[in-house]
Amino acid sequence: MKNLLTTIPQRGDLRHWANVEKILQACDSEEDFWTFGCRYFPKESGPGALCFMVHSGYVRGYFTVLEFTEEDAWRCSEDQQEPELYQGPKVKLAVWRSIPTVPQRGFQGWRYTQLQP
Template sequence: MSRQAMINLITTIPASNFKTWELAERVLRRCDGTTDWDEVDREGTNQGKEWLWFIRCHRLPKKPLTDSVCFMIYSGRVRGYFHIVSSGRAQEWVDKGYLLEDKPSGYVVVMANWVAIPESEQTEYSGFQGWRYTEKQP
């Protein structure tokens, strides 16, 4: 019986939100899903929540994402990946206090635990909007 390769995703890190790779990487490393960074939200209250990374989408991936990862592109290079921890309606994550959106996107893929790929092993990949399935494996 052969083991089926896990289904992974690939998406881009919005360069408009992170002007340099150093700034993006600093934020990515904080998205570990467990550490309470003791941050104050936009209403000025201390939410005390761990950081997660979200991919917003109009519809969820149809293939199962159990044990999957999502590779992240910044400035034309695959820089690392996150472990996918959940997916579902964006409103659920707004209600939990993780997403601060006035009009939440339909769905989200929720990720944590950033794993950087060493620069010598990073591959080039053209950026695009949204997400795609990929055959890349960690």
């Protein structure tokens, strides 16, 4: 099973690493998780794999992949009055772990990676 790499977009509440880090540290269980959307699920990965996260030009840490899901999710940011319905395929992640930063240019979508903790 291959590990994944994806980028956290730098917009809204997610613009500054200090804000993002607080959110990620709270993702420590299946009830408090992070998701990212995708057009299709990674075929060579799955639950138990790791997903490394890029922000501001660096890999900052990783999550454990919980599942691939198409369940609807609600998300809200500080500048929104109402939560927004988020539909379609998603990768559900939990248990954030920081690592020493590794330079990596951001990109859209996800990629397979050889990175290890």
